[in-house]
Amino acid sequence: MKQFDYQTLNHLALNSEIVKKLTTIYQLRGETSSYAIDYHEELQKLVEVAKIQSTDASNRIEGIFTSDSRLNKIMSDKVEPHNRDEKEIAGYRDVLSLIHENSQYMPISTRTILGMHNILFKYSGDSWGGKFKDINNKIIAKYADDHEEIRFNPPEAFLVPDLIDQLCNSYNQAVKDEKFSPSILSAAFVFDFVSIHPFRDGNGRMSRLLMLLTMYQLGFEVGKYISLEKIIENSKESYYEALAASSQGWNDNQNSYTAFVDYYLGVIVKAYRDLIERMGLVHNQTHKLAADKLILKVLQQQLKPLSRAELVELIPRYSQTTIQRNLKKLRDENKIKIVGAGKNTKYVLSH
Structure with a gap:
């Protein structure tokens, strides 16, 4: 037993x-x-x-x-x-x-x-x-x-x-x-x-x-x-x-x-x-840093492509909607680019 x-x-x-x-x-x-x-x-x-x-x-x-x-x-x-x-x-x-x-x-x-x-x-x-x-x-x-x-x-x-x-x-x-x-x-x-x-x-x-x-x-x-x-x-x-x-x-x-x-x-x-x-990452980010600047900083620190979900995790100060809006802004400014497609979409620095 x-x-x-x-x-x-x-x-x-x-x-x-x-x-x-x-x-x-x-x-x-x-x-x-x-x-x-x-x-x-x-x-x-x-x-x-x-x-x-x-x-x-x-x-x-x-x-x-x-x-x-x-x-x-x-x-x-x-x-x-x-x-x-x-x-x-x-x-x-x-x-x-x-x-x-x-x-x-x-x-x-x-x-x-x-x-x-x-x-x-x-x-x-x-x-x-x-x-x-x-x-x-x-x-x-x-x-x-x-x-x-x-x-x-x-x-x-x-x-x-x-x-x-x-x-x-x-x-x-x-x-x-x-x-x-x-x-x-x-x-x-x-x-x-x-x-x-x-x-x-x-x-x-x-x-x-x-x-x-x-x-x-x-x-x-x-x-x-x-x-x-x-x-x-x-x-x-x-x-x-x-x-x-x-x-x-x-x-x-x-x-x-x-x-x-x-x-x-x-x-x-x-x-x-x-x-x-x-x-x-939160501690090292000044509270005055805007969402687009934080996205660029995190991409630079992580040294690899990141998905939108991963960026939301790493930047908990801002909502998913704010992250999504600023990703579009950074793409329009040619500061970041997309790699992959669909569920595999990720973002990297353009330079």
């Missing part, structure tokens, strides 16, 4: 890479601790950018898409979802907003997990939204070349309710006992959740939402400002490799959490470094 040993995490040994990443996370969290006061307005803009990126990336990992214009309208709740993909995107948007605004009122429990899943699928009309699976399923890994592989056979459906209860209880007790760093416990919880694969659909998205929820509750709020889901999407093959490595022996309580914990901590480190980079 599967057990969750969160007192030892199957005798997890903290290797040098994990220790280094843990140390870095706490250092970077300390460096960013004053941002909420120093850069309040800029952070609020980053929150909105991160919400869009997180919703888009987490759904894209599962093969769920819509156009950029439709995504932005769905995120701002200006349109009704047209199809199945858009309905699931709208559901993710709502769960994400719930976590952003109410994480302190959402204990890690079976009730919370079922409630989140119900919201995730509330627009799709599926009868199984908010209910554990009643048929057995498999964990499928999807790769960049579009091929799929069966990665893992999760527990049978009838075992799921007890396993989720045990997982939540073991995690909550371990957080209280402080046997491990909170970020390691969050990683183990997310990994075990996705290994149980408790729902017919939405398990991957739920695992990433639970990553955000547990991290917020444990005092690591970087995911509000930098999309953790986008980082995972950009390293998807490493994500699947870490899941596969830590899955071996899971059903017999013999698995090692090392590979997934190492990957998970790496995502958090990158998020903090990205946040510091964003705020560093």
